[in-house]
Amino acid sequence: MIVEEKKWLDDEEFLSALTLSRVLPGATQMNFAVYVGNRFHGLGGAIAAVLGLITIPFLIILAFAYAYFLHSTTPAMQDVLHGVTTVAIGLALSTGLKTGEKFLFDPTALLFGALAFAASVFLKLPLIAVLAILSPPAFLVAWRHHQRKKTSHEASRNSIAD
Amino acid sequence: MKPAAILSLISFFSVLSILSIGGSNSVVPEMARHAVEVEHWLTAAQFTDIFAISQAAPGPSNLIVALIGFKVAGFWGALVAQLAMTLPAVSLMLLVSRIWLASSGSAWHLALEHGLAPIAVGLIFASGWTIAEGASLSPIGYVITAACTILFWKSHISPIPIIVAAGLFGWMRWI
Numbered sequence: 180m181i182v183e184e185k186k187w188l189d190d191e192e193f194l195s196a197l198t199l200s201r202v203l204p205g206a207t208q209m210n211f212a213v214y215v216g217n218r219f220h221g222l223g224g225a226i227a228a229v230l231g232l233i234t235i236p237f238l239i240i241l242a243f244a245y246a247y248f249l250h251s252t253t254p255a256m257q258d259v260l261h262g263v264t265t266v267a268i269g270l271a272l273s274t275g276l277k278t279g280e281k282f283l284f285d286p287t288a289l290l291f292g293a294l295a296f297a298a299s300v301f302l303k304l305p306l307i308a309v310l311a312i313l314s315p316p317a318f319l320v321a322w323r324h325h326q327r328k329k330t331s332h333e334a335s336r337n338s339i340a341d
Numbered sequence: 342m343k344p345a346a347i348l349s350l351i352s353f354f355s356v357l358s359i360l361s362i363g364g365s366n367s368v369v370p371e372m373a374r375h376a377v378e379v380e381h382w383l384t385a386a387q388f389t390d391i392f393a394i395s396q397a398a399p400g401p402s403n404l405i406v407a408l409i410g411f412k413v414a415g416f417w418g419a420l421v422a423q424l425a426m427t428l429p430a431v432s433l434m435l436l437v438s439r440i441w442l443a444s445s446g447s448a449w450h451l452a453l454e455h456g457l458a459p460i461a462v463g464l465i466f467a468s469g470w471t472i473a474e475g476a477s478l479s480p481i482g483y484v485i486t487a488a489c490t491i492l493f494w495k496s497h498i499s500p501i502p503i504i505v506a507a508g509l510f511g512w513m514r515w516i
Contacts, residue, residue: 194461195441195454201464203437204361205430206401213434218442225435233427236400237407241419243394244411255512260397262511264472265482266504269489271469276494279462288459295463300470307362309464317456318449325452 187215190278201306208232291317346414347421349380354406354425361430365403372405382413403427482516 200210216228282288361368376382395405410422444450
């Protein structure tokens with residue numbers, strides 16, 4: 180939504196901010212809110228983004244806490260959750276397709292994407308291990324690619340890469 | 342208010358905040374151990390229930406700590422636990438974001454951004470896959486998931502009304 184509707188971030192900045200938000204401790208959405216808030220309005224923006232993200236859910240969870248602990252009525256949460264999950268999975272997969280479709284004809288990117296997927300799904304490696312193993316080679320490949328581009332660009336008197 | 346309980350909420354959750362690499366779900370086992378076995382804040386069955394509640398409720402996954410805090414010391418317990426779980430991680434993220442943004446445009450920043458992008462995409466697919474594996478979807482569930490994937494991929498429709506509708510359908514046990 181942040182990328183499509185508001186056009187606040189481009190795909191690449193979105194993915195790097197998302198990776199930062201996932202690697203660092205804390206809830207991913209909250210970290211992402213801090214990134215976006217800080218990116219556009221500094222400390223105040225970060226605080227506003229966190230408060231905006233958490234205030235209403237906090238009040239809702241308080242209502243659930245009250246209902247559960249003080250009236251011991253377990254809400255039909257599992258059923259609701261089951262329905263919501265179907266959409267949530269679709270949402271995750273569509274985000275992958277949207278941000279990833281441009282890599283379809285880029286063999287290096289496809290390889291790293293597939294390795295990350297396999298390491299996470301089939302080897303069940305934790306996120307931090309996947310990144311520790313795959314980031315250094317991915318960084319080196321991208322680095323060499325940029326250096327080569329820069330040299331060829333400089334040759335044609337155009338130094339801005341990509 | 343119970344000052345001793347409030348203090349133990351602060352000291353436990355502020356440490357857990359910094360340890361919660363990969364989101365708060367990664368520290369749920371430690372949370373369960375401490376809250377149920379060490380402090381006896383709640384029973385194991387209650388912990389399972391509040392985990393389900395916090396997953397189903399909208400908002401960040403770490404709201405489970407507000408439920409624990411509420412059980413320990415009511416409203417103030419919930420507020421203090423949530424703040425203790427939020428502030429340390431958020432401050433670290435702010436610091437790292439600033440360092441990351443300050444370097445934007447530099448060669449290593451660009452290379453890292455380009456290198457990480459396909460890995461991030463692979464991990465997004467992995468999280469969708471993992472949730473689907475654990476969700477034990479019905480055939481109708483799979484159809485809805487596939488339809489939503491294509492819909493959100495190819496259109497710019499807001500997911501919120503569809504999430505609400507799916508929640509209602511789930512509640513009616515239609516999914």
